[in-house]
Amino acid sequence: MRKNLTAEAIRALRAEHPKPRARDFAEEQGIAEGQLVAAYVGQPHGPVRIEAGPKRLLPLVTALGDVMALTRNESAVHEKRGVFGEYKGSDHVGLILGREIDLRVFPSHWVSAFALEEPGDDGSMKRSIQVFDAAGDAVHKIHLKPESDAAAFAALVAELRLPEQSSDLPVAPRKAEPGPKITSENLAAMRAEYDAMTDPHQFIMMVQKHGFNRLGAYRALGAPRCKLLAKDTVTTVLEAASQGGFPIMIFVGNAGMIQIHSGPVEKIMPMGPWINVMDPRFNLHLRADHVAEVWLVEKPTKIGPAVSIEAFDAQGGLILQMFGRRDAEDTYAGVEQWNALVRGLPPVEMELA
Template sequence: MAERPSAAAIRALRAEHPKSRARDFAALNGITEAELVAAHVGAQVIVIDPDPERLIPLVRDLGDVLALTRNESCVHERVGTYTEFHGGPHAQMVLGPEIDLRIFPAHWVHGFALAQADADGTVKRSIQIFDAAGDAIHKIHLRAESHVPAFDALVAALRRSEQSDTLTLVPRAPVEPAKADPAKAEALRTEWDQMTDTHQFLRMVRKLKMNRLGAYRVVGAPKARALVSDAVTRLLFAASDDKVPVMVFVGNMGCIQIHAGPVDRIVPMGPWINVLDPRFDMHLRTDHIAEVWAVTKPTRTGDAISVEAFDAQGGLILQIFGHRKDTSGDAWDRLVAALPALEEVSA
């Protein structure tokens, strides 16, 4: 990587632009968001152990907080309490009724606890986790009702002995583009029909030397149906209008965050389509969407039908499923079936 600006230089730049959003400021100045946070290590920023097996059980004691997971194109924010943590060496889960996460701990590399005072003296507390390249993996923002003594106890328990304002970063891994093998189309369709659980899908396509988007392009309708580019916006409005509950999955390499329930207030703002509900917000850059697919996968309990959006590099932006708990899946299936198909997709 090119030589990075010093922590002092970052602080000086930030002092000149204190009100710009951290992510925007970092991008504008050619640094990562993690470097911006690390540059302020001291009284208001503490380096902590990011290991989720140590961190997440302590987060539960904070009570109601805002969980935030994002990628380049979509931000997913959910209010709730972290409960039902399940650890593991490669994958971990939080399975609470509101905070629902899939965690991949190898990417939880840099951790910070922030307690930063605004100009009016209000202290904003958060826990922020970044990957080895300095990109945000997961953030936890305390709310007015959160338990501050539990935050202080968390910081004391996880504080690292070395409190450096400089990070060692690695180059960001490129997004894997679509990998497709049309010669294996029949083998893909045969194995697709034999699935009994959606978790078998990625293993199946890897065995065939493809990936998610490549397999969708090859398998064909009705298993995977290409949709118009504004299909996600249409779907959100329809789910709101018809009161159809959904499951919204947004993630990155280190964390997937899930909302299960209704989406009510859908608000377009420039290139963004937003869900602005009391305990769930989502902000999606519709101009980043290059492909949308309606996908049907067989399971033991019936078909799992999703709508999935990808960016121009082939990266997965989000997935939306029907939320079948305590409700029939028929309404969701009708919403997806009504979405217009894209007549031609160039491979």
């Protein structure tokens, strides 16, 4: 249960504890990160509340030029440099499709948004757009870089600024992960429908129809469709892809956003409990100690199986997904290298409650 603190009380606590990162401070104090940001609305160099809906917000982000897009969950942070392309979507789902900025957007979770301008330690101005869900958890952040267009940022803020600039942010309780859902009597029907899939996007609606969720379906489907792998598989695969030099896709998301990297990974750096990709245009930060289960999954498609590595936390939440990717010449060489790599990983015995 999160504390019900006033904006003034939050600012006072932050003054006593200025060093932790915003998200870490919020977690330590039992508040939402969105409440911490909102607490400074109206203060000198404080954030400005703006419209949160992606249909209005994201088309204006294109004019900012080269930025850093950040999407995270409890266990992984995905940071990608690039220019936002055209936003296409409905009230239910939106898309930005690009080689660098590649996003799947779920607008119902875009509840509050802020534009921030904060003086940096070096005297420069740090600018960002930060979006939060109903629980006050970060959905997506866009950080301007020195190459970004500051005038376009000012125009965006002027266009989307809300009349009401409150420093209070009411939040709903954070939804708990449901854990694996399995409906044993529907297993045969689900397996038959799974084997008849022609597109991996059919998967979620199919398993929900039969009373499963993603993790429950993987556990129930079993080999050869789904195989449990060692917990350190993500690190093993990142290092192998780096050494092999072939492109891969890495998906990290939360309820409101999925962000995708497509391309090589080069500099793999372990640091304490974290495994990191530290490339010039892409960073990944994964809490390896949060990984409780890793699955090799082969979903049938019209053009051959879509082979993924998928990591889950102890609560059953999806941390990230990894796939092969066609190479720059649009051939399947990268996919074939990926498939050979992950299919060669040894399965482990399922020791699950």
